[in-house]
Amino acid sequence: RKEVEQDPGPFNVPEGATVAFNCTYSNSASQSFFWYRQDCRKEPKLLMSVYSSGNEDGRFTAQLNRASQYISLLIRDSKLSDSATYLCVVNWSGDMRFGAGTRLTVKP
Amino acid sequence: GAVVSQHPSRVICKSGTSVKIECRSLDFQATTMFWYRQFPKQSLMLMATSNEGSKATYEQGVEKDKFLINHASLTLSTLTVTSAHPEDSSFYICSARVYPLAGGNTIYFGEGSWLTVV
Numbered sequence: 001r002k003e004v005e006q007d008p009g010p011f012n013v014p015e016g017a018t019v020a021f022n023c024t025y026s027n028s029a030s031q032s033f034f035w036y037r038q039d040c041r042k043e044p045k046l047l048m049s050v051y052s053s054g055n056e057d058g059r060f061t062a063q064l065n066r067a068s069q070y071i072s073l074l075i076r077d078s079k080l081s082d083s084a085t086y087l088c089v090v091n092w093s094g095d096m097r098f099g100a101g102t103r104l105t106v107k108p
Numbered sequence: 109g110a111v112v113s114q115h116p117s118r119v120i121c122k123s124g125t126s127v128k129i130e131c132r133s134l135d136f137q138a139t140t141m142f143w144y145r146q147f148p149k150q151s152l153m154l155m156a157t158s159n160e161g162s163k164a165t166y167e168q169g170v171e172k173d174k175f176l177i178n179h180a181s182l183t184l185s186t187l188t189v190t191s192a193h194p195e196d197s198s199f200y201i202c203s204a205r206v207y208p209l210a211g212g213n214t215i216y217f218g219e220g221s222w223l224t225v226v
Contacts, residue, residue, distance in 0.1 A: 034214065043201050043217040044152065096142065096215055100151040
């Protein structure tokens with residue numbers, strides 16, 4: 001089993017759609033969780049951290065379920081500019097492990 | 109905010125030569141930096157963890173004699189790809205861990221370096 005697994009992509013959605021990504025992790029001792037966004041041929045950039053109580057940042061909502069060892073990212077009212085690859089990142093003992101990424105394309 | 113700078117952004121080298129990539133933390137001290145490699149349409153793969161003043165910790169399957177890492181100061185880590193071959197052509201990215209005052213930790217990435225070995 002991979003350390004961090006994400007939904008296989010790609011996701012192709014129309015503008016305005018709501019899209020959700022899931023990510024599961026294997027190490028129950030994982031301490032912190034993040035979603036990163038990576039545009040084509042660029043470095044990943046932090047989108048948001050994921051907190052136990054769940055957190056929201058504008059159109060983006062992140063949830064964490066420690067019992068089931070998964071995190072999710074919900075994007076509402078998708079914009080063309082949301083097209084990117086979304087990486088799930090899990091930290092345990094200082095090691096940051098990445099999921100393979102889920103590619104999102106938002107179309108007009 | 110934290111900024112990590114990586115140089116060069118693109119490099120082309122001949123097979124058999126060595127190339128050095130630098131990673132700098134610009135406004136903070138990074139005791140730990142990470143080096144990743146990313147092949148097209150694949151995820152980031154951690155190559156090694158670079159600790160200031162000590163030897164790097166390499167992931168399984170990464171040749172430490174081929175990918176030399178030096179972290180001589182709190183703001184600079186370098187990756188040298190020695191005796192480069194075409195299969196080493198890839199996107200190399202560094203990152204540095206930041207410990208915010210609020211607690212926890214997060215990482216920030218350099219802009220990445222595209223290496224093409226011809």
